[in-house]
Amino acid sequence: MAGSNPNAKPMDLTLKIWRQKDKNSAGQLVTYPLNGISPDMSFLEMLDVLNEELLVKGEEPVAFDHDCREGICGMCSLFINGRAHGPERGTTTCQLHMRHFNHGDTITIEPWRAAAFPVHKDLIVDRSAFDRIQQAGGYVSVNTGGVPDANEIAIPKTIADKAFDAATCIGCGACVAACKNASAMLFVSAKVSQLAMLPQGKVERKTRVENMVAQMDVEGFGACSNIGACAAECPVGISLDNIAMMNREYLGAKASSENV
Amino acid sequence: MILDSKIPEGSLAEKWDKHKFNVKLVNPANKRKYDIIVVGTGLAGASAAATLGELGYNVKAFCFQDSPRRAHSIAAQGGINAAKNYQNDGDSIFRLFYDTIKGGDYRAREANVYRLAQVSVDIIDQCVAQGVPFAREYGGLLANRSFGGAQVSRTFYARGQTGQQLLLGAYSALNRQIAYGKVKMFPRTEMLDLVMVDGKARGIVVRNLITGKVESHSAHAVVLATGGYGNVFFLSTNAMGSNATAAWRAHKKGALFANPCFTQIHPTCIPVSGEYQSKLTLMSESLRNDGRVWVPKTVEIAQRLRKGEITVNDIKEEDRDYYLERKYPAFGNLVPRDVASRNAKLMCDEGRGVGASGLAVYLDFADAIKREGQPAIAAKYGNLFEMYAKITDENPYEKPMRIYPAVHYTMGGLWVDYNLMTNIPGLYATGECNFSDHGANRLGASALMQGLADGYFVIPYTIGDYLAQTPYDKVSVDHPAFKEAEQNVKATTDRLLSIKGNRTVDDFHKALGLIMWDYCGMARNAEGLQFAKQEIRKLRDEFWQNVKVTGVNEELNQTLEKAHRVADFLELGELMVDDALHRNESCGGHFREEYQTPENEALRDDENFAYVAAWEYTNNDGNPILHKEELKFENVKLTQRSYK
Known part of the structure; x- marks a missing residue:
């Protein structure tokens, strides 16, 4: 052939x-x-x-x-x-x-x-925990309709490109499998940083990171010990920078939390 | 049966606005009294489920994958069209409408297509508000590119991953409604029957793919957003799980299936490399913006190339035939998909194909790299070049890509009226699952547009009109109609498991795919189609005598899942052949060899075939009943498509 x-x-x-x-x-x-x-x-x-x-x-x-x-x-x-x-x-x-x-x-x-x-x-696992983490806050709360014209929101190309890099996560779970602690930090941080970087996502950035991290803990994923195996094994190259960014977001959110 | 398309009165531009005003509304406090089932969570399904949840309806959403985010919309690469005219290059709603009608070779409904063009602009606004990271210019505003068959730049894109980003946007909106409790999500759950009570769609029967449990779900309306049926061909660019079962079983309950023979063969896919091949991979059509398509000028050079006596870089410029540029100087490499595919086949039929099998043509970036530099080309197409290199082990920066057409999209689907309702009251079909917007050929970057238009902006209005006229009463899943449907599903499963034959499900599927590709693929003729019909029937008979399905129902059983799907493909394939055989003309993706111009272009017969062919199921006896919906063209003049 x-x-x-x-x-x-x-x-x-x-x-x-x-x-x-x-x-x-x-x-x-x-x-x-x-x-x-x-x-x-x-x-x-x-x-x-x-x-x-x-x-x-x-x-x-x-x-x-x-x-x-x-x-x-x-x-x-x-x-x-x-x-x-x-x-x-x-x-x-x-x-x-x-x-x-x-x-x-x-x-x-x-x-x-x-x-x-x-x-x-056999080789099939249940990854529904990932969906539940996204349900905890991986979105911008806008209903269909009634949104501004797309070009009313100007976003610097460099920011848009960085947000895009984070948004390419395919949700496969390789990061968790590669991590000796089975941590989901790379997965969660990809969505948190994508939305935190974009103006559309800034409104809810504090509650988002708090709720997503809380759900991640509920699901039983392990802690992050900054080894970097997740990023090394990620098939789409999600960067460790996202974890650093999420940690910053999380600290910022907790320092002035609206969740009481 | 009289097909009423329910196209609203008024001028083309006013129809949708008037219709939105005329439809009945459900009071906000009453919306929670209605239950809606959405099957499929790709762009059409996820957007519908999320939006209907936001409006206050109780939604149940179903997908066979492990998460709604996996639906095959995610694999769409190139982009999404919208008539924003951000580039000031002469685009308008009418132009997008006109291009789509013409591109579909005048076999789509004017009113539907115009509405699609109208709401296209809202889609982009919605996606940006959700945080979809579209490509941007340095000034911070959205970037556009031109895309197959269009002479304006109206395509919005997110590198080569537009479908992924749009789907993740819809998935995020869906997740928000799941968190609010307005949508209940059922992943790894497959619809195996539609349930009708008093002539109306009132629910579905599903199989839990983990436990095998057969369950019923009742609702006031059912939306099928289950995608296309390209996997009838076994080899296609569809995902492995993409199937026609939900739509086909609704068809067997009375929903008409329209234009099943209209299938799109995408021109730029990675060629088949061996018998083990499980699927074909598409290379985005956007590559044709910079890549030049060619084959050797003579059969002799092509033969030497195939034998390995020379390499591609040995072929001199004057020995290369850039046949699209030669034959279609106005559009060149950007002719629509059906034209590009058919010409690739013609070149290979002439013996000028490349690659060891001779079933490939070149897509060459050398000129573009010389003109713009490798970094610029990498920025545009990097991920596609990487994917090509991974699959073929060849570097497309150094050697031209080898491409060949592959089954990609199905324009046909369940017949729907202007409200996207099938002929079964309360049963809707959206996205690729319906037939409505693309005629006989879909233009690039229009599938994402249609899926999201249907889900975000059409069905939320039209389903309300139906529900406002429907009593709140719920039907119990203990109703005899549900019990009967459950029994039928179990009986089919038991039958599949009890045959214990010698031939695997995949083996039947591959055999069907070969018949379909050879006789109902890029070129068709009456003799071949009649032969194919007999072959499909023989194969189907053998399937029910000799298929081998291991395991039991009460477990995760992927062989059984496939067996259900292939059983339906074996019936649908025959209907595609019937439809292709009856349509004595060539149009769009349907090319009947008997009907062509002297230059091998498609020869339409508007006098006799300007209609939608909607087929009614008749007990699998091979004689489905044809119903015709005449297509009226009041705003465009029917001409022979010319891209010269």
Whole structure:
């Protein structure tokens, strides 16, 4: 076929995959040999091939989350050989290609591990805690209609670009999985700083950061110890600066809190 | 059945304002007495659910993903159109209307499209107020770019991630209503049937994708915002989970399905690289603003290239055929999607395609990099170039991209009237799920516009008109209609699980996709379509004899989820073929080889086919009933589209 590298040789692999029936069952790593994998396949296509083989044999396929397969929806996860989204920096699992592995490799595939992300099945975890944190304040309180003309709010390009950088978080949870404390600081701070930088978000900046941080604690995420593994493993490059900014926002909010 | 489009009286420019005044209102204190179900949480669904919650209705929202933020609107790259005329380059509501009608090859309703252009300006205001970080100029105001098929710069964008930023805006508005308790969110929940009581939509039956539990939800109205059906083709730019099940099961309950054969094949996607391929990745059309499309001038050069005897950089300038610039000097590389796709296919059919398979053309940035410098090009398209490099392992700054058309969007969908209500009272369809605004071809940056127009600014008015005439009484989920629908869902599930055949769901899906691509794809003809119909029926029969679905219902079972969806694709595919076969003309994305001009352009037949084809389901016997809604054009003159 029309692969970019027609001479690339198929690879034989050994997969060690976490299998777990449901939330209440114990899980274990199960070994599967998988042969004839093209280096041009994506990692998830490699798992598709495994699952088709398992189905044909009448075994249960491996459950994993995925949807857009373009690196933007944030649905895919996977802890691959001890790294969130695998060995390539700035890459989601769906955009990771098998050319980054070698013939004969053993690849260990696990779900995100965090108390706040319980396993639903196999490699699928429950990330609804992220939604609840956003519900606690990740918005500007405007109803539909009755807003000013878009160009009445001028925003310096540098600020708009910085806010954009923070806004690109895909909510995948790699930051939590990469953190030894399973902290959600990078995720929460991305939304807090995006909105704190923009004039539209300034009105509610104090209550927002207080409520989002409070919800983050309720969900059972760990504390931040400034290691930076989250930012290093973030597939879209959310910067640690956001955490610094959120800490500042939080201190400022608490110093003059309107929440009594 | 008579299709009443309910287009309001009055001049085009007055219709929507008059209609908004004439619709009945629900008193603010009474809104809480009404329950509304919204299925799907992409741009159309999330914006509708949030806005209806703000108005005071009780909303239940459903999505099959683990969070509403994952809906596939998130993957839209290029931008969103709005007739703001911020660039002072001659744009207006009428021009956006005109471009959209023309771009759709005169197969959309004038009144709907004009309203879309009118509310487009409000969308941008709304998104900015939410904190959506659109691209800006140094003066702090919003930036625009021109986008496929438009000669004005009316496209607002957020790098190559516009859909993501708009969806996160709608998601934030939705979250606010969830926090207030006005919207109850049901993620990882899939609609498997529509429930009707006394001829009206009164609820849905869903399956909890974690536990397998089948549950009913009752409401006064149901909004389907479940996206398009491009995954009928297996390979498309849609997300893996994108499916037609909610819309198709509503169709089986009586909702008409309009123009199913109108599918959009997007010209700039990364070519297929192997049989294991699970999806195709789009490269934003904005790339055509700076990239030049070409193939080798002769078959002989193309052959040597494919064999690896020469490389792309060995091909001299005079041996390159920039065929879009040559054939369409006025629009050049910016011709609409259907024209660009068809020409790529023509080049490859002639044997001038590139890549090992010969099914690709080049999209070349060398001139743009020479003109503007690599940093300027990186600033515009950096994330797209990176994505291309990740997937293909080639550097597009040094070598031209290889692209090929892929299924991207479906213009067809559930038939709706001006109020976005289907022919089933109380059942609405919004966004890509309906058929209404794009005719036979959608222009770039118009899908996001339509999704948000429907959700933020149309349905909140029109659904109120219906509810104001609906009694407050709730229907219990113990009603026999709910119990019957639940039983049917369970029976279908049991049947899928009990076949225990030899062929996997994906295998059937791939086989269907190949039939659809070969015979109902970029070019179609009567003979091929008749053959495809027989093949689809054979495949469907085999599916119900020989499909292999493992596991049980009472668990997270992704194979079972897919089996339900593919079962529906196998029926919808046949209807697409029926529709393509009956439409004896070429228009937009529907290209019938028998109907073309000597220059291979689409040849419309306005006398006989200027209508919406709305199909009624008849018990899967292969003979759906066709209902026609005549399209009246009072404000534009029908001409042959020309981009020369």
